Amino acid sequence: MAVEHKKAVGSVWLPDDVFFSILSYLPAKPVARFRSVSHSWRDMLSSAPFVQLHLRRANRPGQLKDGGPAKKLMRHGFSGGFSRITKPLHGLVLLFLFHSYGRGFFVLNPCTNALLTLPDTKYPLNNNRHLGTNLSGKYRLPGYMYWLYGLGYCSATGEYKVVRLFSLPYDPEAAATFCEVFVLDAPAYWRPTAQQPPAPADHNVKVMVTDPPVFLNGLFYFLCRDGLDVITLDVGDETFGSPPPLPVANMALDRNSKLTLTELDGCLCSYYREACSMRSYVLWLLRDGDHEAARWEQLCRVDTEAWPDPPWSIAPLTMLDGSGDGEKKIIFKTDKCVVLGVDLNGSGTSATPPEILLNPEDAVATAAETHLSPETTTATCRFRSEYPPELSLFEESLVPLGRTLEEIVFSSPATRAWSEVLKLLPARTVSDLSLVCREWRAMVTTNRFIRSHAVHSNLIATHPRIKLVVDTPRDYLDASGFADLDDLIISGNRPRMCTSTSFICSPPCHGLNLGTFRRTNYLFNPCTGYQVELCPPDYDYDDRVFDGVMALGYDAATGAHLAVHLDCWNFEMRAYELRCRTQLVGGHEVWKPAESPPRAADMEVPGAYANGKIYWVVDRKFGPQPSSTAAAACELLVFDMEARKFEVIQGPPCRLPRITLLELHGALCVACSDPATDAIDMWMVKDDGAWSVEYRLEIGELSPEYSLETTSPMAIDPVDGRILLNTGTSLGYYDPKTRALETIYSVDIRHDNEGLRYRFCPVICQESLVCPLPGKY
Known part of the structure; x- marks a missing residue:
């Protein structure tokens, strides 16, 4: 015999169905608090019948x-702020946020303060033309200029659907419009609608981007920007139609x-x-x-x-x-x-x-x-x-x-099993497999899988992965033109590569590299083909042009990359003003002022990131002259990523013109050329804070091609301890124990008709799927 549950109100006992009816008339916030009374009340107040009854009565x-x-x-x-907010649909609203929560589209229930982030809305892949390649490294065409989002409800299935309509493609041969749908709490990614919008008479038709579509009686109403046309989308069968023409002329x-x-x-x-x-x-x-x-x-x-x-x-x-x-x-x-x-x-x-x-x-x-x-x-x-x-x-x-997309994806035992397998594969292979199905693509694009893949792909010590930048134009960098060194060695191909205009590339920083070409900075992931241009900070209010240098760091506390730009005013006149700007990679593309550096950084020596800090060499042409005891040693400018603070530390005793900063064994290494001994000393800091020579490279004993003027150490092989050297025309491994050199790749690059000498650009990359979207449309 079933026992009827009752609750005491004063001296009267009331059954649960009475409370069920009473609470359905109350506002949402008090009802949400009553869920903590007991497990039975939580189940009752969270049930679909009560939610629907409360929605009607309240x-x-x-x-x-x-x-x-x-x-x-x-x-x-x-x-912060938001725009393009929709009217409530069963109490839910769709809004576009641009504040501390992050940029993008969200579904919000104002009564319960529940906020759901929609995937791929910050800078939609179908909208962004600056991101030249997708996860598989192929060009993503066409890319649409205008887009529109709307929230609807299918009464037949009880599903809440978010639709987005793109229009005006960059590719003139592509469809004028393209529509996708995302179902809330469903284990799938954005997918095309069952039917695409009919081809308009005007190929340049554009949806109205300033207002969301109107959802009414199961139909979305999209207003075209040019003309007075309206198209409809049935949220149930996802077919398009058109209402009667608008009763107004231009x-x-x-x-x-x-x-x-x-x-x-x-x-x-x-x-x-x-x-x-x-x-x-x-x-x-x-x-x-x-x-x-x-x-x-x-x-x-x-x-x-x-x-x-x-x-x-x-x-x-x-x-x-x-x-x-x-x-x-x-x-x-x-x-x-x-x-x-x-x-x-x-x-x-x-x-x-x-x-x-x-x-x-x-x-x-x-x-x-x-x-x-x-x-x-x-x-x-x-x-x-x-x-x-x-x-x-x-x-x-x-x-x-x-649930969030990540919670839905990893709630499936099959998906969790596949994630354990895919995280052991190379990044490019995972990118190609992301095209197998939408469930896999949704899985490999989650932060959980990206972090897991980055950890497991770098657990086993392997030889440094080297790629070469190929076919670089004179005025810009095409970072999709990466050639794997192993493929070039096997094929015997010797393509002409980077021009004599130097392309400076940083060591990998948690999967991303920073490159500088013709005073333009690029952020890229060579494994996936991801690339984005990092625009420099704007001129200040006095229209003074600042010259500067940029470095890439990683904030372990937030799990995000940070670009740091140092500059000084009027570099040639020796009258300077130091300043520092930082930009969160994949954020709002806004440079924020940070603490000014105490000393100027040497613009000719690229900075390096190691163990939560970014290091630069101090330029002694500016600032106080060092004492006689410190004149023989260099100084290093240090930026702490967590504290966002600067400090100046004493470097190794080398004040010679050729200095290279790089990460070695997870710590900073300073490589200095020594013309007196025709060698390169690689300095590192010991536990007691003293600098010592970790490796000494006897360059004088090598072929004339490896000279102090052209040779720079790039990395150390974790497998056999050999040091990778780069001259711009040759790559070789130097064994510090036997002093033997093995050249693994070289090209004979001659002068062109303009007298410019060409050289290739090698890049050390890490297996990573990190692809923060650029801060622009």
């Missing part, structure tokens, strides 16, 4: 004056306004500012939009000229019952974030001025939500002065967002 229709709070306005509580719009779509009174609404009047707005409704008898009807014409302090622009938010006599009110928001109520009958006349429901100037900054109800005598909201206010509708909801 947002039951009400009147603006006599009824309850039918609608609410929502203001974000994040530390001549009815003025050059400073646009036609906009929204939802109003359960219908699709189009509104625009008339060309004949800067203060007059016309609103149309599409009646029976989901039937063949769909037709456009003019709802009203709102003339704001007679309003006190007329706004520059208005936008309808919702339509509500007025005083209970069947009268309707349209709720508008203005460009000044003022919320107005306008009577539908007699709208736009001086006899019926709008009712001010929310005025930020009179608001009390104590809450983030404002009820559109008569009981709210003083509107309460929170605005931040550094960000423009954004208002949108708000619904009470306990609808869950589901």
Whole structure:
């Protein structure tokens, strides 16, 4: 016999089904707190029947004056800003964020503060043309200029779907539009819709990128930017269609306004500012939009000229019952974030001025939500002065967002098993296998798999992996042109490579390399073909041109790469001003000022990252002259990645013109040429802080090709301890024990017609899938 669970209220015992009914009328936040009462209450309040019942009852229709709070306005509580926020769908909103949480599209439930990050939205792969290659190293074409995201719900399957529509491709032979869908809480990645948009008459059709599509009655409504065309997408079967033509001609719009779509009174609404009047707005409704008898009807014409302090622009938010006599009110928001109520009958006349429901100037900054109800005598909201206010509708909801993509992917035992196998393979092989299916691609692009692959691929000591930059043009770097050294040796190919204009490449830093070519810095992963240009910091407010040097570091605390740029003003005139700027790789492409370095860095010696710090050689042409005891030793400028602080330390006793900084055994190594002995000394710091020569390379005993003027150590082989040397035309391994040299690759590069001497550029790379997307479209 089943036992009926009851709860005590005073001296009365109530069954759970009574609480089930009572709690469904309460706001979402108190109900969410009740989940912690017991496990049975948590299960009950999280069940789909209760969530659906609460959604209906907590947002039951009400009147603006006599009824309850039918609608609410929502203001974000994040530390940054957002734009392109959609109207609530079962309480969920889709918004584009650009703040401390990170850039990209998110699904938010304001009631429960649940925030779900959507994958591949920060800088969408289908949108970005600057990222020349995809994970498999192949060119990703076509790449679209415009994009649009929307949130919908399929009642037949109970799925929440996010769709995105791309238009205006860079490749003229590609489809004019391309549509993809992402299902929340489903183990899949972005996939093409079942049907793609029909080919338009104008190949250059563009979707309206400033506003999200309108979702209504199972259909998405996309407004085209050029012309007045609207296309629809059925969220269920993912097929496209078209509603009746919009009831407006181009001549009815003025050059400073646009036609906009929204939802109003359960219908699709189009509104625009008339060309004949800067203060007059016309609103149309599409009646029976989901039937063949769909037709456009003019709802009203709102003339704001007679309003006190007329706004520059208005936008309808919702339509509500007025005083209970069947009268309707349209709720508008203005460009000044003022919320107005306008009577539908007699709208736009001086006899019926709008009712001010929310005025930020009179608001009390104590809450983030404002009820559109008569009981709210003083509107309460929170605005931040550094960000423009954004208002949108708000619904009470306990609808869950589901799991993140990473949680969904690794919840499958089969996927976890495949991840254990794939993480042992080379990065390029994994990139190629990511095209097998969308589940695999979703898995290998998660941070969890990338970190696991990086750890396991570098556990076993192997010979340094060397690639050569090939076919580098004179004016820019094509980092997709990497040739594996082993393939060149086997094939015997000797292509002409990097020009005499020096290409300086850093050692690998957790899978990424930094290269400098013609004063332009590039960040790339040679294993995957990933490449992005790092733009230098802008000129300062006095338009002074800063010359500088850039280095790449890794912040272990955040697991992110950081580009550090040091520069000084008026380098040739010996009048300088030091400064430091940092940029989070894959972030907002914003250079942030950091602590100024105490000394200037030598621009001719590239910096090196080792064990959480970036090192540069101090340029002694600037700053105080060293004492006689320190004159024989170099100084090193050190930037701590965690503390974001500078310090100057004493380097090894070498003040000779050729110095190279590199990482050796996880620590800093300073390689100095010694003309007196015709050798290269590789210095490292011992535990007591003293510098000592770890290796000594007797260059004088080698062939004339390996001279002090051209030879630089690049890495040490962890297998046999030999040192890799580079002259620009030859690569060889030097054994410090036997002093033997083995040349593994060389080219005979002669002068061209312009008298320029060509040389190749070798790059040491690590097996890694790290591909932070660039901070640009």
